[in-house]
Amino acid sequence: MTRVKLLSLLLIIAGALAISACAVVSKQASLPSWHPEQLGEGRPDCTECHEEQIKAVGKPSQTFKHTTEFVRQHRLYASQDEKVCALCHKFSFCNACHANELEIKPSTFLGNRPDRELPHRGDYLTLHMIDGKADPTSCYRCHGRSNNERCVSCHK
Amino acid sequence: MKTLRLPSALALLLIPALVHAADFEGYGTSIFRLEQKAAPGFDKKTIIPFTQFAGADLDQIADGNLSLHLYGWERVDLGDRSTSEKNSDGDLSYGFLAYRFPKANAEVKGGRFFVNQGVASEQLDGVGARTDLAGGFGVSAFGGAPVKLDRGSNTKGDFIAGGRGSYRYGNLLEVGFSGLHETGGIFDPTTGVKRDRELIGGDLWCGPSRFVEVNGHTYYDMSREGVAEHSYQLLLRPFKTIGVSGLYNQADLVHFYAGSNLRSLFNPDQGGMVRSYGGTVTWYAAAPLELNADYRHIHRSDNFETELNGGSDRFGAEARITALDKKLRSGVSYHRVSGATGFNSYHEGRGYVMYDSGRYIGSLDAIGQIYQTRIYNSKNAFELIASTGMRIMPQLTLSGELSYGQNPRLADDLKGLVRLTFNYVAQGKGAKK
Numbered sequence: 001m002t003r004v005k006l007l008s009l010l011l012i013i014a015g016a017l018a019i020s021a022c023a024v025v026s027k028q029a030s031l032p033s034w035h036p037e038q039l040g041e042g043r044p045d046c047t048e049c050h051e052e053q054i055k056a057v058g059k060p061s062q063t064f065k066h067t068t069e070f071v072r073q074h075r076l077y078a079s080q081d082e083k084v085c086a087l088c089h090k091f092s093f094c095n096a097c098h099a100n101e102l103e104i105k106p107s108t109f110l111g112n113r114p115d116r117e118l119p120h121r122g123d124y125l126t127l128h129m130i131d132g133k134a135d136p137t138s139c140y141r142c143h144g145r146s147n148n149e150r151c152v153s154c155h156k
Numbered sequence: 157m158k159t160l161r162l163p164s165a166l167a168l169l170l171i172p173a174l175v176h177a178a179d180f181e182g183y184g185t186s187i188f189r190l191e192q193k194a195a196p197g198f199d200k201k202t203i204i205p206f207t208q209f210a211g212a213d214l215d216q217i218a219d220g221n222l223s224l225h226l227y228g229w230e231r232v233d234l235g236d237r238s239t240s241e242k243n244s245d246g247d248l249s250y251g252f253l254a255y256r257f258p259k260a261n262a263e264v265k266g267g268r269f270f271v272n273q274g275v276a277s278e279q280l281d282g283v284g285a286r287t288d289l290a291g292g293f294g295v296s297a298f299g300g301a302p303v304k305l306d307r308g309s310n311t312k313g314d315f316i317a318g319g320r321g322s323y324r325y326g327n328l329l330e331v332g333f334s335g336l337h338e339t340g341g342i343f344d345p346t347t348g349v350k351r352d353r354e355l356i357g358g359d360l361w362c363g364p365s366r367f368v369e370v371n372g373h374t375y376y377d378m379s380r381e382g383v384a385e386h387s388y389q390l391l392l393r394p395f396k397t398i399g400v401s402g403l404y405n406q407a408d409l410v411h412f413y414a415g416s417n418l419r420s421l422f423n424p425d426q427g428g429m430v431r432s433y434g435g436t437v438t439w440y441a442a443a444p445l446e447l448n449a450d451y452r453h454i455h456r457s458d459n460f461e462t463e464l465n466g467g468s469d470r471f472g473a474e475a476r477i478t479a480l481d482k483k484l485r486s487g488v489s490y491h492r493v494s495g496a497t498g499f500n501s502y503h504e505g506r507g508y509v510m511y512d513s514g515r516y517i518g519s520l521d522a523i524g525q526i527y528q529t530r531i532y533n534s535k536n537a538f539e540l541i542a543s544t545g546m547r548i549m550p551q552l553t554l555s556g557e558l559s560y561g562q563n564p565r566l567a568d569d570l571k572g573l574v575r576l577t578f579n580y581v582a583q584g585k586g587a588k589k
Contacts (some may be wrong), residue, residue: 012299023262040207
């Protein structure tokens with residue numbers, strides 16, 4: 001078992017080195033590590049400044065406009081273009097909702113931001129009995145493997 | 157890395173990095189809560205948890221491409237227990253070193269971090285790397301030990317590895333293929349047997365014109381051999397002020413739940429299927445006003461709990477107003493959930509208004525539900541929240557909330573919260589939220 005773990009570790013390191021080597025010979029410049037201009041409060045509209053494509057991902061800036069529907073379905077974008085998210089969002093921004101162990105529900109942690117699209121507002125403890133029966137897959141995405149220590153106190 | 161050892165570990169990691177870092181950003185939130193809960197037939201309960209969240213980003217270390225990122229929290233209960241677990245708790249959410257290459261959007265990182273690539277949505281202690289390749293190709297990979305939950309070693313496997321490869325055809329199409337292997341990632345408490353968790357998936361983005369986009373993914377569960385999930389979205393932008401989206405999801409619960417570590421709730425052996433479809437229409441009626449109407453139909457079929465079978469509908473509308481240079485933000489919404497036979501149904505309404513002058517912040521928020529059938533002899537629930545705050549300095553904001561609610565479980569639910577947020581930036585950098 002130890003040999004398998006060692007081999008796996010070596011493979012991972014070799015993979016990381018190979019990826020690094022690819023980057024060294026590339027001519028394509030990376031995206032900046034953060035958005036060079038200060039962004040105002042509220043939802044950003046990338047199209048206000050960026051009219052055409054975001055070259056590094058080959059998608060129109062309109063794709064990343066933070067409409068209500070974009071915010072609700074952001075998982076589809078984040079799993080493909082995390083590097084675009086990271087231009088403007090610190091890791092802790094994602095961590096307010098997506099964590100292995102979440103201490104406070106997001107709508108309480110950000111209780112001074114009622115404009116944010118956050119899950120479980122109000123008395124969701126009662127409501128989850130209805131929503132969870134209608135569509136249990138929506139619970140599973142966040143609580144199926146992580147952040148479910150408190151679920152266990154009732155769902156033993 | 158739990159409880160009181162966390163701050164010391166964070167501080168130790170920071171010291172050598174600080175010496176060479178050109179940019180430093182430290183941030184944190186202290187939250188002091190006071191909650192009184194009165195449930196019919198039980199004594200009043202007062203919980204007073206204090207939680208400290210703290211994080212730091214150190215950029216431009218060494219040759220300017222190395223960075224260090226840390227974030228964690230600690231909680232101490234000063235009154236009755238705030239959870240059913242213990243009086244204090246803590247977690248290192250992430251702590252990793254990252255090296256960003258100036259070319260090819262390449263990055264290598266090591267430590268504790270969160271991976272979100274294709275099929276993988278995992279927290280692990282390990283290494284990860286990604287790069288763009290020539291000809292529109294891209295590749296990313298990760299491996300290490302999954303971060304387990306507090307309640308035991310069987311909640312996750314011993315080793316996890318995976319990655320995603322992608323191909324982009326011009327500005328028209330991106331397809332990705334991803335996979336994940338977790339050794340001993342599935343624990344069956346009834347047999348005590350551990351099996352490997354294996355998932356593969358394909359994802360797609362297609363934008364044939366600026367008016368149309370399609371994106372989504374299909375995941376396949378290798379451990380029990382079956383399609384776990386289809387999830388696809390169609391976006392139409394016929395006019396600059398109107399957006400239309402359609403969404404289709406399908407989950408086969410035998411495979412969708414295959415990796416669950418909470419089988420009392422998500423039991424793959426019980427099978428079943430959930431299909432949902434729906435859409436949203438967004439109209440930017442005028443500069444400050446956004447109107448949304450949404451509809452979703454969910455159909456559930458279950459072999460064991462047949463009373464759960466049937467179709468439910470969720471529909472409603474929302475108006476959002478952003479005015480006075482985004483200082484004033486307000487919204488009002490109504491939604492109706494019409495449950496299948498045997499399910500409860502409810503109406504939900506919400507309204508909020510917030511004002512942020514730069515120095516002072518204030519908001520009012522109200523949400524309520526009316527149930528079609530009584531729950532614990534109660535027909536409705538509501539919560540009212542008033543929030544106020546002041547930026548004492550550019551780096552320091554003090555805010556607080558007072559909320560009152562009634563719901564089927566609690567005759568009175570009175571809560572107070574004081575929040576102190578700091579954000580110190582040592583060098584001018586752009587804008588991370």
